[in-house]
Amino acid sequence: MxxxxxxxxxxxxxxxxxxxxxxxxxxxxxxxxxxxxxxxxxxxSFTTGSFTVEGVQWSGLRNYLRLLINPDFWQVIRNTIYFTIATVIPSLILPLMIAVFLNQSVALRGILRTVYFIPSITSLVAVGLGFRWLFQNQGPVNELLINLGFNPVPWLNSTLWAMPVLIILSIWQQIGFNMVVFLAGLQAIPQMRYEAAELDGADGLAKFWYITLPGLRPTLIFTTITTIIFTLRSFEQVYVVTGGGPLNSTNLLVYYIYQEAFARFDFGYAAAAATVLLIVTLVLVYVQLRFRIEE
The missing domain is CATH 4.10.220 (Light-harvesting Protein)
Known part of the structure; x- marks a missing residue:
């Protein structure tokens, strides 16, 4: 026993x-x-100095206080918020529309899905160089505007228009990944729900609003959080296309951290800014997991 x-x-x-x-x-x-x-x-983030013979010294909360009083940091935060909002919303709406279209019995669906996904696997450095060529003062975009009777726009030299170029680039790069995720979510919705709605006389808009969107709720939460995180860590676009200019108008948080750490060698201050970004990312991940648990 x-x-x-x-x-x-x-x-x-x-x-x-x-x-x-x-x-x-x-x-x-x-x-x-x-x-x-x-x-x-x-x-x-609680130290000052650099990786030299003198080393780093403990400084307490000094770097975080510098963040609070530094106007450049707050401009970068505003730039990042503007860039994130303007990128995330179209990066959700456009892929959802494409996924709904491809979810129908359309010809060449596999080929179209591949074509839309290609930007997501293309090097951002190469794409950034392409966009820089397209939107330069003598580039094809301005040439097209002139042919249409409009004045050329100094895209990359304007504090007004430089950020939209980065936003367009980021949206173009995000569409493919989100489209594939939405398409997988659409195919997981039972077809019988749409058939029952058709028997009740529901039109296409009603089926989308009352069946498709509720069925995609977990997918929408996932894509929203991941798109925000991908957008917050944007670096290549700024580095290749604008370099943070003009007048710091396109400087985003990750590029700001890079500048402070590897251009000014202020590692403690850069680590404090990176810690802020890490906390924001962890909060977003927690929100995603919380919603997933509630599902």
Missing amino acids: ITKKINPFLQQNEETVTAWIFLTPALILLGIFVFYPITYLFYL
């Missing part, structure tokens, strides 16, 4: 040990490449 009671306990312990043995390599990699860098970033 005693043996029978002990064996399940020993078996459970053996399974636990085996599980930890298999998990240990992954945990070690996570610790080295994820948890340690995050911890060191947090520590670095």
Whole structure:
């Protein structure tokens, strides 16, 4: 009797040990490449100095206070908020419309899906160089405007028009990924719901509003959060196309962190700004997980 009671306990312990043995390599990699860098970033945000012979010195909350009183940082925050809102909304609406269209029995659906997805796997550096050529003062876009009878626009030299160029580039790059996610969500909605709605006399708009959107609620939450995160970490567009200019009008948070760390070598201040970005990202991930649990 005693043996029978002990064996399940020993078996459970053996399974636990085996599980930890298999998990240990992954945990070690996570610790080295994820948890340690995050911890060191947090520590670095409370220091001043650089990686020289003098090293870094503890400075407490000084870097965070500098963020609060620095007008350049707040301009970057405004730029990032404007860029995020103007990018995320079209990056959700346009892919949803394309996904609804492709979800119908249209010809060449596989080819069209591939064509729309290509921007998502294209190098942003290469695309950025292409957009820089398109929107330069003597570029094809201004040439088209002149042919249509309009005045040329100094796209990349204007504090008004430089940011829309980055927004157009980011929307173009996001459409394919979100379209594929929406298409998968649409195909998961039972077809019988649409058939029942048709029997009740519902038109296309009613079916979209009362069946498609509620059925896509988890997908919408996922795509919204991931698109915001992808947009917040935008760097290549700014680096290649505008360099943060003109007059700091297109400087986004990640590019600002890069400038402070690797141009001015103010690693503690850059780490504080990166910590702010990390906190915002973690809050967004928490919101996504919270909604998923409620589902």
